[in-house]
Amino acid sequence: MLEAIRVIEGKAAPLKLDNVDTDQIIPAEFLKILSKKGLGRYCFYRWRYNEDGSLKRDFILNDPRYSDASILIAGRNFGIGSSRENAVWALQDLGIRCVIAPSFGDIFYVNSIKNMLLCIKLPEEEVKMLQELAERETLVLKIDLEKNTIEFKDNIIRFEMNNVVRERFLQGLDEIELTLKNHIERIKKYEENMPGFMIPKPRRFVPY
């Protein structure tokens, strides 16, 4: 069962790159692991590790200042590319609870919500401002989902969020259970009216 989330408070790390694709968030070779847990160590694998297994010094999340960051401030189109939900699981296992960016890949955004990884879209100027702040000094953000606000120091930024998404976080619902409970009769009725040709039947073997 997913737990409801009202407030996320944590340290922010700036990831100043556009078009970070899910292949970078978790490389394909680690998609073979049959578990959601423990993927954090493979998150951003090629950016974090050298060939010899040592840590790359220049990667932002390897900077000890950000080792306990739980909020990622990213660039445009974060999470584009492959549909792999493992990208979300890996970020969460790394301790990330929220990603702030000007825009997100569509499937990544949906995957995140389903797993209660909060994705917040902010205008580019605000994202840049937060990134710069987080670079200069320790930046702790308090994200309030009831008030739709991000608080830091003496500032407040408001963000917009689809109500459906917000409710999901505030209530932590099991979506499958809800669909089955509220809509099963409608689904059954739909199925009764489905034309026969919509249902695939193996008619013949075509050996070519």
Added chain:
Amino acid sequence: MAGRSIFDKIWEIHTVYEKEDGETLLYVDRHLTHEVTSPMAFEGLREKNRRVRRPDLTFAVTDHNVPTTDRLKPIRDELSAKQIAALERNTRDFGITLFDLYSPYQGIVHVIGPELGLTIPGITLVCGDSHTSTHGALGALAFGIGTSEGEHVLATQTLWLKKPRKMLITLDGKLSEGVTAKDVILWIIRNIGTGGGIGYIVEYDGEAIRRMNVEERMTLCNMAIEGGARTAIISPDEQVFNYVKGRPYAPADDEWGEALEYWKKIVSDPDAEYHKIIRFSVNKLEPQVTWGTNPAMTLGVSEEIPDPKDFDDPDERHAIERALDYMGLRPGTKITDIGVDVVFIGSCTNGRLTDLLDAARVALGRKVMHNVRAFVVPGSQLTKRTAERLGLHRIFIDAGFEWRNPGCSMCIAMNEDRLKPGERSASTSNRNFENRQGPGGRTHLVSPLMAAAAAVYGRFVDVRELDLPSREEVLEHAGGY
């Protein structure tokens, strides 16, 4: 009342319930699954003691992990073997049809859907894979989904979606000889950017589309998502109906007529409305080659590598510098001066018969350069066997290409087919992301014609300058049996 697009019509027909805020519960006619993104969805079902609602609408195939070499040997990679075994167990436990490693129908999920007649016009189709947009080429509304969404579909046969906005891309004109659907889509992404389609469903139409065969349209739909689009779709026409007819799972007998009637009704009305309309002419398009680390970093074959100094926006400059560094390229280098080590012809973008035929146009009577490793990985067993029946494999083997078994192979490098660090490839796949084809590998995305030519010359060449036989001449020459 304004006309409606194919998307509006399919959406409406499949709406089970719509909330006030627009969130819609959509019925799913086909759910395709594969070994990599499905295991946790089935685990989720087990934990809650749930069943698969419609096993008869759900199909599974092993494609991402599988070796493309000898299938009779055990799979060496232990984790891949485990994942494949998990899919076998899951499909058995939940009563789902599986096209396993040895099935005559095995292949890349987006190749076998249309090929088996599982994908037909007017249906909704989902798969735990971003390139599910491919199926839109037949006039199906197809969405790539994540694992949690997949679990929801398994349990309820429905999916919650917010209606995307509609973008129409009209392609006028006629492609020059040597320029293909792959060049068109790379060029579109170059123009709209990797995020240009975010939030949209793209519909293609226009003279250039109507000239394309169904497989070429699949290439175009396949990569729409690399421009950020939620999916892509094309109104079906006679070509599509002919393509579907007689396929193993396609409607047949008295159901065929009924299906046809429905399919003709769902095409876009001429006065359909869109949130955004883009019009391109393809007349002057040249073959395209990606030079960087996302598919929007694309150039025409006659162009030169950009210089970061020419860009004012610091982010853009930084992105180009970073890409050049990763790709090991210098500003000002001509595309045709870039040499390649490996050539990969395959994937759900370009692993169909049309693509193999195109590659064979170049391979016929030529030899792969001695220092290039080149392989052809047909998208499916059916494609492979058809190519063999036509004799295409002999053209490739004679030219020095390896002729492999179907799978995703070097598109995602989850099996043993991959680049070594620093190696450079000409690839017909869809992603040139860092490390996509193996750690440190450098990928240039191109059409099958361009890839095969790169194998022969050991560098990129402008295929328009080559003297190539037509597809028909290749078939005649191959003279299958």
